[in-house]
Amino acid sequence: MTAILVWGAGAVGGTIGAHLARAGYDVHLVDRDPAHVAAINEGGLHIEGPLASFGVGVPAMLPEQVDRAYDSILLCTKAQHTAEAADALAPWLSPDGYVASLQNGLNEHVLAERLGAARVIGAFVNFGADYQAPGRILYGGRGAVVVGELDGRSSPRLDHLHQALRSFEPEAITTDDIWAYLWGKLGYGALLFATALTDASIADVLASGRYRPMLTALAREMMELAALEGVAPRGFNGYAPEAFLGGGDEAASFEAMVAHNRLSAKTHSGIWRDLAVRRRPTEVDAQLGMAVEIARRHGHPMPRTERLIALIHDLEAGRRPLDWSTLDALETSDAA
Numbered sequence: 168m169t170a171i172l173v174w175g176a177g178a179v180g181g182t183i184g185a186h187l188a189r190a191g192y193d194v195h196l197v198d199r200d201p202a203h204v205a206a207i208n209e210g211g212l213h214i215e216g217p218l219a220s221f222g223v224g225v226p227a228m229l230p231e232q233v234d235r236a237y238d239s240i241l242l243c244t245k246a247q248h249t250a251e252a253a254d255a256l257a258p259w260l261s262p263d264g265y266v267a268s269l270q271n272g273l274n275e276h277v278l279a280e281r282l283g284a285a286r287v288i289g290a291f292v293n294f295g296a297d298y299q300a301p302g303r304i305l306y307g308g309r310g311a312v313v314v315g316e317l318d319g320r321s322s323p324r325l326d327h328l329h330q331a332l333r334s335f336e337p338e339a340i341t342t343d344d345i346w347a348y349l350w351g352k353l354g355y356g357a358l359l360f361a362t363a364l365t366d367a368s369i370a371d372v373l374a375s376g377r378y379r380p381m382l383t384a385l386a387r388e389m390m391e392l393a394a395l396e397g398v399a400p401r402g403f404n405g406y407a408p409e410a411f412l413g414g415g416d417e418a419a420s421f422e423a424m425v426a427h428n429r430l431s432a433k434t435h436s437g438i439w440r441d442l443a444v445r446r447r448p449t450e451v452d453a454q455l456g457m458a459v460e461i462a463r464r465h466g467h468p469m470p471r472t473e474r475l476i477a478l479i480h481d482l483e484a485g486r487r488p489l490d491w492s493t494l495d496a497l498e499t500s501d502a503a
Contacts, residue, residue: 169193169237169238169239170193170194170195170237170239171187171192171193171194171195171237171239171240171241171331172194172195172196172197172233172237172239172240172241172256172259173187173194173195173196173197173240173241173243174197174230174240174241174242174243174244174252174256175197175198175242175243175244175245175248175252176196176197176198176203176204176207176212176227176243177198177203177243177244177298177304178296178297178298178304178305178437179243179269179270179292179294179296180196180198180241180243180244180269181196181212181214181296181298181304182214182294182296182304182306182335183241183243183269183292183332183335184196184212184225184241185212185213185214185221185223185225185304186214186219186334186335187331187332187334187335188212188223188224188225189221189223189334190331190334190335192331192334194225195225195226195227195228195237196212196225196226196227196228197227197228197229197230197233197256198227198229199229199230200301201229202301203227203298203301203302204227204228204229205301206300206301206302206303207225207227207301207302208226208227209302210222210302211223211224211225211302212224212225212227212302212304213302213303213304214304214306215299215303215304215305215306216305216306216307216432217307217432218306218307218308218309218432219306230255230256233256233259235259236259236260236261236264237259237260237261237264238261238263238264238265239264239265239267239324239327239328239331240256240259240260240264240265240266240267241266241267241269242256242266242267242268242269242270242274242278243269243270244270245270245450245453246270246271246272246274246450246453246454247448247450247452247453249268249270249272249274249277249278249453250277250281253266253277253278253281253282254281257281257282260282260286264286265286265287265288265324265328266278266282266286266287266288267287267288267289267290267314267328268287268288268289268290269290269292270290271352271356271450271454272349272353272356272450272453272454272457273349273350273353273454273457273458274453275287275289275317275345275349276457279317284317284318287317288314288315288316288317288324288325288328289314289315289316289317289345289346289349290312290313290314290315290345291311291312291313291314291345291348291349291351291352291403292310292311292312292313293310293311293312293352293355293403293404294306294308294309294310294311294312294336295307295308295309295310295431295432295433296433297433297437297440305432305433307431307432307433307434308427308428308430308431308432308433309336310336310403310404310427311338311348311403311404312332312335312336312338312339312340313339313340313341313342313345313348313403314328314329314332314339314340314341314342314345315341315342315343315344315345315348316345317345317346319343319344319345320343321341321343325341326341329341342401344401346398347398347399347400347401348400348401348403350389350390350393350396350398350400350408351393351400351401351402351403351406351408352403353389353393353454353455353458354386354389354390354393354400354406354408354411355386355403355406355424356454356455357385357386357388357389357455357472357475358373358382358385358386358406358424359436359438360436360438360449360451360454360455360475360479361378361381361382361385361475361494361497362435362436362439363435363436363438363439363442363449363479363482363489364475364478364479364482364489364490364493364494364496364497365489365490365491365493365494366439366443366489366490367491368428368434368435369428369434369435369436370425370428370429370434372494373421373424373425373428374421374425378494379417379418379421381471381497381498382421383411383417384471385471385472385475385497386408386411387411387412388462388469388470388471388472389458389469389472390408390411390412391412391467392458392461392462392465392467392469393408394412395462395465395467396461396465402420404423404424404427405420405422405423405424405425405426405427406420406423406424407419407420407423438450438451438479439489442479442482442483442489443489448483449479449483451475451476451479451480452476455472455475455476456476458472459472459473459476471497474496474497474499475497478493478496478497481493
């Protein structure tokens with residue numbers, strides 16, 4: 168069994184890496200946080216929460232300490248670090264190896280540009296996890312896990328990755344249209360960015376009838392863009408893309424998303440955590456900003472998405488509070 172390198176051992180990478188290691192896979196972790204790396208090497212990686220509670224010994228290293236080639240690399244960094252990570256891992260990706268992007272956004276485009284499309288596998292994940300402290304990850308809620316080749320074909324390497332991920336999420340699946348899931352997640356992701364404008368939980372914001380028309384319009388902008396890209400987004404965990412294009416019941420989708428999020432011990436998004444807890448830039452430019460760039464090429468207006476990006480930047484800079492009033496400010500895009 169060849170080793171699997173997990174590049175980025177935070178919430179997503181740490182949770183998946185620990186489960187794979189517990190299942191017997193030869194897993195190596197890379198993270199750029201020296202304290203996290205040291206804690207893992209000294210005391211193991213610990214997964215906590217209602218779904219799993221265990222520790223596992225797994226080797227961890229800083230990026231500059233990698234010294235061998237890997238056939239399988241799972242990229243689990245924040246979206247804004249994709250290009251940097253791709254350049255750093257490129258020397259350690261074997262000639263016939265692949266990188267799978269277990270991230271948010273359309274990072275497969277960035278990886279394909281830097282590494283070549285044939286060396287990239289697409290992936291979509293929607294489980295709930297949070298980095299707690301060096302060596303400790305909260306696994307708070309299950310969610311969809313989907314992998315697929317960028318061109319939709321089947322392949323032995325895709326089967327191998329799928330089998331490995333099933334040791335983490337038994338209902339993980341493969342798809343011949345990974346872009347459908349990635350665009351679906353981008354629409355849902357826009358809603359999560361909106362919930363992060365407040366201190367309220369994801370479920371509480373989505374449950375508020377006061378904001379549903381605005382949130383519907385926000386998701387519609389992204390789903391209309393997906394259609395212009397020739398993609399029919401796929402739904403997951405309550406999010407029904409067609410409901411935000413007038414082809415379904417958006418109220419039912421909201422209720423299903425609320426129900427899904429109520430089940431998770433992770434009550435707030437990673438976006439909110441970046442703003443409120445870790446005090447660092449979010450993925451807004453790498454996710455929603457990339458979508459706006461694509462929209463401009465189509466001549467597709469996205470005033471609400473652009474307003475949301477500006478509000479997130481305000482929060483990052485400390486110009487606005489995490490409060491319902493900031494969510495209210497998103498409505499001003501109606502006049503744009």
